[in-house]
Amino acid sequence: xxxxxxxxxxxxxxxxxxxxxxxxxxxxxxxxxxxxxxxxxxxxxxxxxxxxxxxxxxxxxxxxxxxxxxxxxxxxxxxxxxxxxxxxxxxxxxxxxxxxxxxxxxxxxxxxxxxx
Amino acid sequence: xxxxxxxxxxxxxxxxxxxxxxxxxxxxxxxxxxxxxxxxxxxxxxxxxxxxxxxxxxxxxxxxxxxxxxxxxxxxxxxxxxxxxxxxxxxxxxxxxxxxxxxxxxxxxxxx
Numbered sequence: 662x663x664x665x666x667x668x669x670x671x672x673x674x675x676x677x678x679x680x681x682x683x684x685x686x687x688x689x690x691x692x693x694x695x696x697x698x699x700x701x702x703x704x705x706x707x708x709x710x711x712x713x714x715x716x717x718x719x720x721x722x723x724x725x726x727x728x729x730x731x732x733x734x735x736x737x738x739x740x741x742x743x744x745x746x747x748x749x750x751x752x753x754x755x756x757x758x759x760x761x762x763x764x765x766x767x768x769x770x771x772x773x774x775x776x777x
Numbered sequence: 778x779x780x781x782x783x784x785x786x787x788x789x790x791x792x793x794x795x796x797x798x799x800x801x802x803x804x805x806x807x808x809x810x811x812x813x814x815x816x817x818x819x820x821x822x823x824x825x826x827x828x829x830x831x832x833x834x835x836x837x838x839x840x841x842x843x844x845x846x847x848x849x850x851x852x853x854x855x856x857x858x859x860x861x862x863x864x865x866x867x868x869x870x871x872x873x874x875x876x877x878x879x880x881x882x883x884x885x886x887x888x889x
Contacts, residue, residue: 694876704821704866704879716875751820765811766877768820 664688667752667769675777676742682772684735684752692755693735694766695727699748710735742776749773779804779871783880790857791888798883800867801849807869810843810850811877816863824865825852854885862887 665686674680684693695707709717710729724746726738735752749771756764780803790796802810811826827834827841827850834841840853854861864884868877 692875703864703882706876706878709876711875765809765823765826768813768822770820 665752665754665767665769667750667772669772670770671773671775673775673777674739674742676744678742679738679740681739682737682750682752682774684737684769686733686752686754686767686769688754688756688767690754690756690767691732692757693729693732694753694755695735695737696751696753697748698751698771704751708737739774742774744776747774747776779807779869779878781867781869781878781880783867783883785883786881787884787886789886789888792857792859794857796852796854796857796861796885796887798852798865798867798885799849800851800869800880801847802869803848804869804871805845805848809870810841811868812841812852813866813868813879814863815866815882821866857887859887859889861885 668683672680691712693710697705697707706719707721708727713729713732724741728736751771752769753766755766781800783800788796808829812824813821814824815821825836825839825841827843829845832843838855841850843850862885864882866882867880870877
C-alpha cells in the first residue's frame with residue numbers, strides 16, 4: 662500500500678442510488694484531491710481540500726458532494742448519477758497544499774465506478 | 778491557469794530501443810515537473826521528477842530533460858523492457874502551486 666487507501670475498489674450503482682467513496686491517508690499530508698479518470702479526460706481535477714477546507718471546486722455537478730472531516734479522510738458522496746459518470750475516481754494527497762511543486766502527489770488505487 | 782500538452786498519445790517501441798515522450802507547459806512560473814507511470818488497473822506512480830534549477834536528471838534507464846526557455850520537458854526511457862508498457866503522464870503545478878495539471882497521457886507499448 663502507498664499510504665493512500667481508497668474504498669471500495671469497485672462500485673456498481675443505479676442512477677437513483679446514493680453511495681459514498683472513501684479515501685484515507687496516513688502520510689501526515691494536509692492536502693487531498695479528487696480526480697476523475699476516463700477515456701475522454703485522463704486526469705480531470707474535481708476537488709481540492711487543504712487543511713479540511715475546500716479550496717477549489719472545478720465546476721463539478723452538484724450530484725458529486727465532497728466531504729473532508731479531518732486531514733486524513735476524504736469522502737465523495739454520489740447521488741442521482743448518470744451513465745457518463747462511470748469512470749475511475751482517484752484520490753491523491755500532498756504534503757503541503759501550497760507547495761505541491763515541492764512534493765507532488767501520492768495517489769490511491771482508485772474506485773472503479775459503473776453507473777447503470 | 779497552467780496548460781500542459783503531451784505527445785504522442787500512443788507510442789510503440791521495439792524492446793531494447795529508446796522511447797521519448799514530450800510535454801509543453803504554459804506557466805513560466807512553474808518550477809516542478811513530475812512524471813507518473815500508470816500500469817493497467819493500477820494507480821499512477823511517480824517515477825521521476827525535475828526542478829527548474831537543473832536541466833537533466835537521470836535514474837538508471839529513465840531520464841528527464843527540461844528546457845525552461847522553450848517551456849518543454851521530456852521523458853527518456855532507454856533499453857526498454859516489456860514492464861515499461863504503461864500510460865505515462867507528465868504534470869506541472871498551477872500558478873498558485875496548490876495543484877498539478879496533467880497532460881493527456883501517452884500509452885507506451887513495448888514490442889517483444
